[in-house]
Amino acid sequence: MSGGSSNNPVVIITGAGSGIGAATARRFASHGYGVVLVGRRQGLLDDVRSDIVEGGGSALVVTVDLASDESAEEVVARTTSAYGRIDVLVNNAAYIQTGVLDDVTPELVDRHFDVNVRAPLLLTQACLAHLRRSPEASVVNVGSSLGSIVMPGTMLYGSTKAALEYLTRAWAYQLASDRIRVNCIAPGVIDTPIHATYSDNLEKTYADLARRVPMGRMGTPEEVAEWIWIVASPPTSWSTGNIIHVDGGHVLGIPEAAGG
Numbered sequence: 001m002s003g004g005s006s007n008n009p010v011v012i013i014t015g016a017g018s019g020i021g022a023a024t025a026r027r028f029a030s031h032g033y034g035v036v037l038v039g040r041r042q043g044l045l046d047d048v049r050s051d052i053v054e055g056g057g058s059a060l061v062v063t064v065d066l067a068s069d070e071s072a073e074e075v076v077a078r079t080t081s082a083y084g085r086i087d088v089l090v091n092n093a094a095y096i097q098t099g100v101l102d103d104v105t106p107e108l109v110d111r112h113f114d115v116n117v118r119a120p121l122l123l124t125q126a127c128l129a130h131l132r133r134s135p136e137a138s139v140v141n142v143g144s145s146l147g148s149i150v151m152p153g154t155m156l157y158g159s160t161k162a163a164l165e166y167l168t169r170a171w172a173y174q175l176a177s178d179r180i181r182v183n184c185i186a187p188g189v190i191d192t193p194i195h196a197t198y199s200d201n202l203e204k205t206y207a208d209l210a211r212r213v214p215m216g217r218m219g220t221p222e223e224v225a226e227w228i229w230i231v232a233s234p235p236t237s238w239s240t241g242n243i244i245h246v247d248g249g250h251v252l253g254i255p256e257a258a259g260g
């Protein structure tokens with residue numbers, strides 16, 4: 001991607017190298033958006049970019065650690081230098097580690113809040129001037145069913161997702177007069193690489209997780225990406241401040257048949 005400006009709308013997606021972020025990147029690209037792929041692992045981001053470019057789309061890779069202070073300005077500078085505009089921001093990257101209150105360390109608290117709350121705050125703030133110029137500006141925060149319900153061992157992660165839901169409503173209220181819509185898609189139990197980052201027995205984790213879903217299976221990244229696209233896209237222009245659960249009923253409670 002070389003410098004310039006784009007006639008097509010542009011979306012920034014964090015955590016775009018895998019799982020829900022990668023599926024969302026492909027979804028927006030299929031609708032003609034220029035896609036800015038943000039994450040730490042260059043190889044994964046390059047693969048998504050290649051897919052998009054081979055399909056006739058346009059994508060830019062920005063490799064940053066979103067926990068760093070400089071990352072927000074760097075993402076915005078690289079995006080505007082390449083495309084000259086920002087229309088949609090998807091705050092999707094996240095960190096999770098399991099543990100109960102006894103396991104909490106200052107480092108674990110900081111890691112969760114740096115990546116899951118502070119980074120979306122600073123990146124959204126850094127995008128504001130550009131979003132205010134867009135005719136169809138939208139921010140989508142990716143929350144979790146665990147922002148609403150308690151699951152053993154996910155206290156820190158769940159509290160960051162609850163914070164992101166609150167920020168969704170606060171930003172939606174503040175930015176309504178700028179015609180910037182802000183919504184939160186809250187997935188539950190999706191088959192992505194995130195589970196390998198905290199589980200040492202993936203087969204058991206997957207079986208336990210699927211058991212907690214009333215619809216009886218894990219969701220796919222594409223099933224979430226579709227909703228991220230829908231809430232950001234122009235036909236839903238009268239919708240802001242919503243928390244939308246995309247979770248096969250996970251947030252409704254553990255099915256009785258599973259012993260819950």
Ligand SMILES: NC(=O)c1ccc[n+]([C@@H]2O[C@H](COP(=O)([O-])OP(=O)(O)OC[C@H]3O[C@@H](n4cnc5c(N)ncnc54)[C@H](OP(=O)(O)O)[C@@H]3O)[C@@H](O)[C@H]2O)c1
Nearest residue numbers: 015018019020039040041066093094144187189190192194
């Ligand atoms: N899968 C589920 O069951 C589920 C359920 C509810 C909510 N969610 C939410 O869905 C979103 C996407 O997760 P996923 O399930 O698709 O998992 P995933 O494939 O592991 O995606 C997470 C992405 O975040 C990026 N990331 C993490 N830390 C980062 C950092 N410091 N800087 C930059 N990028 C960082 C990772 O890329 P790098 O490691 O390359 O940086 C990775 O691509 C998250 O917000 C998650 O909380 C998932």
